[in-house]
Amino acid sequence: MGTNSGATAGINNKPVGGATGAGVLVGGGVGGANSSIGGVLSNSLGGGGSGGLSISGLNAGGQNANVGGMGNVGGDDGGNGMVGGGVNNQQATTPQYTIPGILHFIQHEWSRFELERSQWDVDRAELQARIAMLLGERKCLESLKSDLTRRIKMLEYALRQERAKFYRLKYGTDPPQLNEFKPSNEDAGLAGEVATDSEVPYSSVSNTTWRQGRQMLRQYLAEIGYTDNIIDVRSNRVRSILGLNNNAEHDGSGGGLGGGLGGGTGGENLSPNINGNESNKRASETEGRHTPAKKVQQSIDEIIVDTEAAVMANFEFLGATEMSDDDEISDDLEMVATDNDDTDVKLAKRAKSGKDMLTEEVDGSLGLGELAQLTVNNESDGAYDANSKDGTGGSAGGAGYRKTWNAKYTLRSHFDGVRSLIFHPEEPVLITASEDHTLKLWNLQKTVQAKKSASLDVEPLYTFRAHTGPVLCLGMSSSGETCYSGGLDGNIECWQLPSPNIDPYDCYDPNVHSGTLEGHTDAVWGLTTMQSNIVSCSADGTVKLWSPYNKEPLLRTYTASEAEGVPSSVDFVRNEVDHIVVAYNSAHCIVYDTETGKQVVRLEAAQEMSGNTGKFINKVVSHPTLPITITAHEDRHIRFWDNTSGTLVHSMVAHLEPVTSLAVDAHGLYLLSGSHDCSIRLWNLDNKTCVQEITAHRKKFDESIFDVAFHATKPYIASAGADGLAKVFV
Amino acid sequence: MKMADGSTILRRNRPGTKSKDFCRWPDEPLEEMDSTLAVQQYIQQLIKRDPSNVELILTMPEAQDEGVWKYEHLRQFCMELNGLAVRLQKECSPSTCTQMTATDQWIFLCAAHKTPKECPAIDYTRHTLDGAACLLNSNKYFPSRVSIKESSVTKLGSVCRRVYRIFSHAYFHHRRIFDEFEAETYLCHRFTHFVTKYNLMSKENLIVPINVGENAAPGESEA
Numbered sequence: 001m002g003t004n005s006g007a008t009a010g011i012n013n014k015p016v017g018g019a020t021g022a023g024v025l026v027g028g029g030v031g032g033a034n035s036s037i038g039g040v041l042s043n044s045l046g047g048g049g050s051g052g053l054s055i056s057g058l059n060a061g062g063q064n065a066n067v068g069g070m071g072n073v074g075g076d077d078g079g080n081g082m083v084g085g086g087v088n089n090q091q092a093t094t095p096q097y098t099i100p101g102i103l104h105f106i107q108h109e110w111s112r113f114e115l116e117r118s119q120w121d122v123d124r125a126e127l128q129a130r131i132a133m134l135l136g137e138r139k140c141l142e143s144l145k146s147d148l149t150r151r152i153k154m155l156e157y158a159l160r161q162e163r164a165k166f167y168r169l170k171y172g173t174d175p176p177q178l179n180e181f182k183p184s185n186e187d188a189g190l191a192g193e194v195a196t197d198s199e200v201p202y203s204s205v206s207n208t209t210w211r212q213g214r215q216m217l218r219q220y221l222a223e224i225g226y227t228d229n230i231i232d233v234r235s236n237r238v239r240s241i242l243g244l245n246n247n248a249e250h251d252g253s254g255g256g257l258g259g260g261l262g263g264g265t266g267g268e269n270l271s272p273n274i275n276g277n278e279s280n281k282r283a284s285e286t287e288g289r290h291t292p293a294k295k296v297q298q299s300i301d302e303i304i305v306d307t308e309a310a311v312m313a314n315f316e317f318l319g320a321t322e323m324s325d326d327d328e329i330s331d332d333l334e335m336v337a338t339d340n341d342d343t344d345v346k347l348a349k350r351a352k353s354g355k356d357m358l359t360e361e362v363d364g365s366l367g368l369g370e371l372a373q374l375t376v377n378n379e380s381d382g383a384y385d386a387n388s389k390d391g392t393g394g395s396a397g398g399a400g401y402r403k404t405w406n407a408k409y410t411l412r413s414h415f416d417g418v419r420s421l422i423f424h425p426e427e428p429v430l431i432t433a434s435e436d437h438t439l440k441l442w443n444l445q446k447t448v449q450a451k452k453s454a455s456l457d458v459e460p461l462y463t464f465r466a467h468t469g470p471v472l473c474l475g476m477s478s479s480g481e482t483c484y485s486g487g488l489d490g491n492i493e494c495w496q497l498p499s500p501n502i503d504p505y506d507c508y509d510p511n512v513h514s515g516t517l518e519g520h521t522d523a524v525w526g527l528t529t530m531q532s533n534i535v536s537c538s539a540d541g542t543v544k545l546w547s548p549y550n551k552e553p554l555l556r557t558y559t560a561s562e563a564e565g566v567p568s569s570v571d572f573v574r575n576e577v578d579h580i581v582v583a584y585n586s587a588h589c590i591v592y593d594t595e596t597g598k599q600v601v602r603l604e605a606a607q608e609m610s611g612n613t614g615k616f617i618n619k620v621v622s623h624p625t626l627p628i629t630i631t632a633h634e635d636r637h638i639r640f641w642d643n644t645s646g647t648l649v650h651s652m653v654a655h656l657e658p659v660t661s662l663a664v665d666a667h668g669l670y671l672l673s674g675s676h677d678c679s680i681r682l683w684n685l686d687n688k689t690c691v692q693e694i695t696a697h698r699k700k701f702d703e704s705i706f707d708v709a710f711h712a713t714k715p716y717i718a719s720a721g722a723d724g725l726a727k728v729f730v
Numbered sequence: 731m732k733m734a735d736g737s738t739i740l741r742r743n744r745p746g747t748k749s750k751d752f753c754r755w756p757d758e759p760l761e762e763m764d765s766t767l768a769v770q771q772y773i774q775q776l777i778k779r780d781p782s783n784v785e786l787i788l789t790m791p792e793a794q795d796e797g798v799w800k801y802e803h804l805r806q807f808c809m810e811l812n813g814l815a816v817r818l819q820k821e822c823s824p825s826t827c828t829q830m831t832a833t834d835q836w837i838f839l840c841a842a843h844k845t846p847k848e849c850p851a852i853d854y855t856r857h858t859l860d861g862a863a864c865l866l867n868s869n870k871y872f873p874s875r876v877s878i879k880e881s882s883v884t885k886l887g888s889v890c891r892r893v894y895r896i897f898s899h900a901y902f903h904h905r906r907i908f909d910e911f912e913a914e915t916y917l918c919h920r921f922t923h924f925v926t927k928y929n930l931m932s933k934e935n936l937i938v939p940i941n942v943g944e945n946a947a948p949g950e951s952e953a
Contacts, residue, residue: 410869412867412868412869413863413864413867414863414867415805415806415808415809415863415866415867416770416809436809436812437809437812437813437816438812457869459864460860460863460864463856463859463860463863465812465815465816465819465856466816466819467816468813468816469749469752470752472745488749488752489749490749504860505840505842505843505853505857505860505861507824507849507850507853508819508824508850508852508853508856510819510823522748522749523747523748523749523752525745525746525747526745537746539746539747539748539749565746566746566748567746568744568745568746569745585746616744618744618745619745634744658742676742698765698766698767699765699767700765700767700770700771701741701742701755701758701765701771702740702741702742703741703742703743722767723766723767724867
């Protein structure tokens with residue numbers, strides 16, 4: 001009996017010992033747990049952060065633990081210590097206690113150990129998952145940084161080439177030595193001008209030389225063949241990494257940069273450098289999508305330590321605006337240069353970063369000193385892109401750095417559900433329309449002092465009052481000067497937007513309300529603008545085209561057959577002038593030619609027509625660039641239609657409850673949907689996958705979210721809900 | 731449009747709903763409302779059913795938190811007062827009504843500004859409603875709609891006093907608008923009952939005689 005129990009105790013301990021041996025980081029925690037419960041507690045606390053991780057990860061971790069334990073039988077001091085202690089205990093107590101008592105005690109102890117062990121397993125699995133996650137994150141940063149470094153080197157190389165060429169053209173001889181190149185006035189001039197305009201400033205230097213050089217580099221990169229996607233992703237990354245603070249850079253991703261400097265010293269993502277014959281595809285795979293690392297890569301740790309100094313040095317030269325570090329850099333550049341001469345695909349990665357630089361930055365920033373402007377440029381022309389792109393970094397070939405949208409502003413001032421909202425095309429300004437009969441104007445830059453919570457409250461700047469019933473829909477002119485609202489009262493009101501800096505308690509200016517479009521005899525449910533025209537749809541069964549400031553504003557009325565029922569939503573077909581698409585109660589959409597008033601195409605799917613009662617269309621939107629119409633349905637689906645053939649392209653269950661609202665971003669890459677299930681979802685239009693889901697609003701009766709919107713030029717999205725709130729996410 | 735979909739009733743105003751069908755769905759008992767906005771839903775349901783039945787609308791259900799009940803009613807009042815403001819905008823201009831007055835006894839100063847200001851009546855109306863909207867939606871004073879802090883409940887009284895002046899101005903200076911509006915909504919009637927019932931305003935401030943349509947004799951408001 002005694003041996004038996006001893007054996008069981010040993011077995012109990014071994015896996016624990018094994019666990020300590022296998023998990024490097026976990027080791028300390030488990031060791032502590034051997035002697036005290038406090039250790040277990042601290043473990044579970046530590047693992048709490050990663051509670052959201054998938055269960056499969058936990059299981060896998062648990063299995064690993066067991067296997068490791070078997071492999072390391074008796075290999076752990078802690079385990080042995082425990083066994084020894086147990087034996088001693090036994091001997092000491094033999095004279096005083098009966099055998100059954102001892103057995104009972106041992107059994108008790110055994111079960112206790114068993115319990116603790118399983119707890120440790122769970123904790124360890126959690127921590128391992130967390131390690132994997134953190135490793136993954138770190139790898140992202142590493143690859144980011146290495147890309148950035150390469151990009152800088154390419155820039156430098158290009159600059160050097162250009163300078164050499166310039167020198168040759170100017171003096172007719174080869175430049176004596178690179179080091180003799182001083183940053184001339186031109187460079188200083190460039191630095192100033194580049195930020196504002198990428199093309200113009202070169203006219204003062206020597207247009208042809210620059211152009212030739214650029215052309216050459218472009219050709220070279222075209223040979224390698226990279227798509228614009230990658231460029232966007234890269235620009236985002238550069239932006240994000242430059243936005244990072246120094247601490248994060250040093251802590252998180254020293255290894256990547258070091259790897260880049262040293263010509264590929266470590267890390268999975270640098271493998272193309274190590275393995276010369278790695279294929280191009282593989283290169284993009286490894287960096288395109290980081291899979292959560294399953295094992296600790298100690299080598300990376302070491303490399304980080306080794307290269308940290310080098311990294312630091314490198315960053316110093318990045319920060320410096322003069323070229324005093326030429327010597328050092330030239331070494332790197334020579335390396336790059338030789339690589340460039342060699343057109344093997346193995347250098348794809350390096351070239352890839354070069355391509356980014358060329359196509360979007362070479363125009364502007366050929367000097368390293370303009371690194372700062374690199375960020376500026378990116379921010380000015382790509383801020384929005386960056387954010388939306390980052391949303392699907394993984395699928396777009398990014399390094400898994402995902403931008404997630406977070407609620408930042410809460411717009412509370414409506415007394416009842418917010419039916420619609422619309423952003424100003426340029427300013428961080430939006431207008432909401434509510435069932436409380438009012439519209440309100442909000443400036444996101446005018447926030448109330450920050451509360452405890454992370455989100456900011458905004459107070460409305462102006463309240464538009466003219467509707468005598470709930471306001472249901474909104475439209476805004478492309479200039480952002482005029483706004484239109486349709487209400488349950490059947491009127492469309494036209495508004496001149498007050499200044500976004502108006503005092504909320506200014507005097508009443510009757511001119512803000514610049515007119516009423518009367519013509520609909522029932523609730524106006526849909527309204528959208530295109531240039532100076534607006535189109536509206538109403539419960540009276542008609543769709544009307546208006547030119548608001550004409551003497552006779554109503555241009556045309558479109559009425560469908562009785563069978564189609566009432567129009568529920570309307571949009572201009574964005575890629576086809578003079579076409580509008582109208583959704584009807586019958587769950588069909590009809591595309592009209594606004595000039596002739598004739599039906600152009602009818603969007604319907606034969607196979608789906610049986611029992612279309614639940615397919616009621618809540619919202620129809622047109623893709624901004626493609627001939628695609630997207631519809632939001634009562635049956636929880638979002639459907640995609642081909643405008644030319646009228647056929648169903650794609651259909652997907654998008655929400656748990658009816659989809660009420662849709663918005664496509666200005667570039668046509670992302671779709672935002674809102675539903676009565678209280679959530680908004682962001683979709684990648686490319687592969688129709690959900691990128692993010694946010695629970696945003698509460699229910700009132702059986703309604704929740706009425707509208708969603710993208711800002712056309714700034715990284716904002718917004719949702720409007722039946723709970724009287726509007727929320728803006730950044 | 732009635733949303734009778736099989737056995738479950740979905741209370742939704744889908745796009746394309748005719749205005750006469752807006753919110754026209756079978757009443758939902760308060761006990762069955764599981765939303766945080768149940769009280770608002772309940773009040774709106776009662777008003778929709780019969781706006782003239784002021785007593786019923788103001789009858790607080792059992793086990794209802796009185797603070798929330800008062801708060802939600804006041805929200806509803808401010809919301810419906812927008813309707814009166816829209817009508818006043820057409821007629822009440824800074825040139826005709828330079829000051830916010832009801833009887834000649836008082837000039838009301840607009841409290842929306844850092845230092846109370848003698849705003850024209852229409853500005854006073856708009857500022858007061860905007861200010862009330864901000865206060866009643868303030869995350870600081872009214873962070874929740876299911877429970878109201880005692881300290882915040884005291885704010886309701888001052889909001890009542892201010893918005894009541896809109897009724898009184900309309901009554902004494904734009905009687906036609908007031909009467910039309912009142913005939914449709916019974917809002918002043920309901921409001922007077924409300925503030926009296928919950929003792930949010932002193933009786934001598936209630937200068938608009940209610941039951942204007944029925945009792946020709948203008949007198950003090952009834953209890």
